[in-house]
Amino acid sequence: MKIVIIGQGYVGLTISAFAGAFFDVVGFDNNQRIVDQLNSGISHIEGVDSSSISSLISQGRYRATSVGTDLADADIVVIAVPTPLTIDRKPDLTFIDAACRTIGENIAKPILVINESTSFPGTLRNYIKPAIEKYSSSPIAHAYAISPERVDPGRGDFNQKNTPRLFAGLTPEASTKTREFYSRFCDNLVEVSSPEVAEAAKLFENTFRQVNIALVNEFAQIAHSLGISVYETLDAANTKPYGFMKFTPSAGVGGHCIPVDPTYLAAVAEEHGAPATFIRRANEVNLEMSEYIVRRVCTDNDGNLQGKSVLVVGVAYKPNVADVRETAAELVIEHLRRKGAVVSWHDDVVGNWKGESSAPLQGADIAVVVTKHDGVDEKKILASAPYVFDTTGKVKGAKGL
Numbered sequence: 001m002k003i004v005i006i007g008q009g010y011v012g013l014t015i016s017a018f019a020g021a022f023f024d025v026v027g028f029d030n031n032q033r034i035v036d037q038l039n040s041g042i043s044h045i046e047g048v049d050s051s052s053i054s055s056l057i058s059q060g061r062y063r064a065t066s067v068g069t070d071l072a073d074a075d076i077v078v079i080a081v082p083t084p085l086t087i088d089r090k091p092d093l094t095f096i097d098a099a100c101r102t103i104g105e106n107i108a109k110p111i112l113v114i115n116e117s118t119s120f121p122g123t124l125r126n127y128i129k130p131a132i133e134k135y136s137s138s139p140i141a142h143a144y145a146i147s148p149e150r151v152d153p154g155r156g157d158f159n160q161k162n163t164p165r166l167f168a169g170l171t172p173e174a175s176t177k178t179r180e181f182y183s184r185f186c187d188n189l190v191e192v193s194s195p196e197v198a199e200a201a202k203l204f205e206n207t208f209r210q211v212n213i214a215l216v217n218e219f220a221q222i223a224h225s226l227g228i229s230v231y232e233t234l235d236a237a238n239t240k241p242y243g244f245m246k247f248t249p250s251a252g253v254g255g256h257c258i259p260v261d262p263t264y265l266a267a268v269a270e271e272h273g274a275p276a277t278f279i280r281r282a283n284e285v286n287l288e289m290s291e292y293i294v295r296r297v298c299t300d301n302d303g304n305l306q307g308k309s310v311l312v313v314g315v316a317y318k319p320n321v322a323d324v325r326e327t328a329a330e331l332v333i334e335h336l337r338r339k340g341a342v343v344s345w346h347d348d349v350v351g352n353w354k355g356e357s358s359a360p361l362q363g364a365d366i367a368v369v370v371t372k373h374d375g376v377d378e379k380k381i382l383a384s385a386p387y388v389f390d391t392t393g394k395v396k397g398a399k400g401l
């Protein structure tokens with residue numbers, strides 16, 4: 001069987017590496033630089049070792065391409081392309097549409113199409129299937145299924161094999177084929193009654209995190225105003241053995257999922273006349289966190305950041321990855337600069353970002369820790385400035401939430 005995976009980013013390349021052990025995999029990506037890099041055996045994704053890509057290439061089990069006609073003899077095509085928000089924060093399905101075009105224009109026999117990209121309920125049935133049909137030169141009865149991706153890049157304990165995977169086909173035949181495919185490299189497959197349930201479950205999982213993070217971020221502000229430790233209070237609450245799940249405060253949410261997916265759910269809810277008040281407000285609270293943090297830093301520094309050198313420590317959206325998509329550090333830096341601070345940042349995992357390079361971890365008036373990678377020494381952070389504000393709860397001895 002030949003599997004084509006459209007999109008060779010965090011999701012697509014991770015699947016390629018697992019599926020490559022059992023199938024011939026072609027990774028299709030429209031970014032030629034990524035394709036060339038992958039074909040020379042270099043992975044650009046944390047959690048996918050270059051050695052595993054080189055090994056698959058040398059066994060003839062994997063190659064990357066940006067040529068649409070390479071899809072022609074595929075048996076299964078998996079869609080793993082971005083699903084961001086438009087400038088006015090609405091679901092943006094243009095990447096999905098382009099993937100459907102690639103499939104429609106290049107595949108002339110019935111195959112199984114699986115969508116792994118996150119989107120709102122109804123995307124497979126009402127958007128992907130009609131789009132592929134629109135781009136096909138003649139009617140082809142493809143099988144369609146959804147299996148939302150749950151990968152957490154950089155995570156060691158859960159991976160494609162041991163993370164339960166939801167799936168549903170548009171037809172029983174599509175469900176059966178989808179189970180056969182994933183069961184080769186995933187231990188626990190959970191079939192649900194419709195693609196819409198699988199699509200909604202994925203959005204709800206991430207909305208659950210977004211709302212709880214917003215709640216704990218709001219609570220951090222309440223705890224500070226009461227003069228008590230948010231961390232001690234959360235640890236105390238966490239001694240309850242049931243009915244409580246601990247989330248920790250932060251500078252906000254980042255990455256491609258938590259800041260984006262709940263807005264997909266809110267958009268479809270509002271389209272159907274259902275409320276999405278929690279989701280909308282949670283988003284606002286998380287976005288406002290950066291401003292709150294800068295206010296706290298400013299207050300602690302005589303209410304004036306004008307001309308002060310501020311080092312933001314950690315600009316990746318979470319520890320131990322180089323991913324800066326939707327990172328809260330961006331808003332923290334923006335608010336600091338608005339107050340006249342001279343801002344640089346230190347993050348050797350990210351290295352270069354927005355035309356700037358990681359600055360040395362030293363010599364600032366103020367340091368604000370947004371993300372603490374495991375490899376960054378706590379003592380060095382504390383020594384980098386006379387005043388250190390930590391948003392992570394990991395730098396003991398610093399000021400913080």
Ligand SMILES: NC(=O)c1ccc[n+]([C@@H]2O[C@H](COP(=O)([O-])OP(=O)(O)OC[C@H]3O[C@@H](n4cnc5c(N)ncnc54)[C@H](O)[C@@H]3O)[C@@H](O)[C@H]2O)c1
Nearest residue numbers: 007008009010011029030031080081083098099117118149
């Ligand atoms: N990153 C995660 O942790 C994660 C987890 C679960 C679900 N998801 C979802 O999976 C989907 C993909 O996310 P990702 O993080 O892998 O994105 P990514 O940006 O890392 O990778 C997407 C890749 O698709 C390529 N691409 C874009 N349009 C294309 C097209 N028309 N044809 C071929 N290639 C194209 C890009 O060049 C890029 O390499 C999104 O819907 C996302 O919400 C992501």
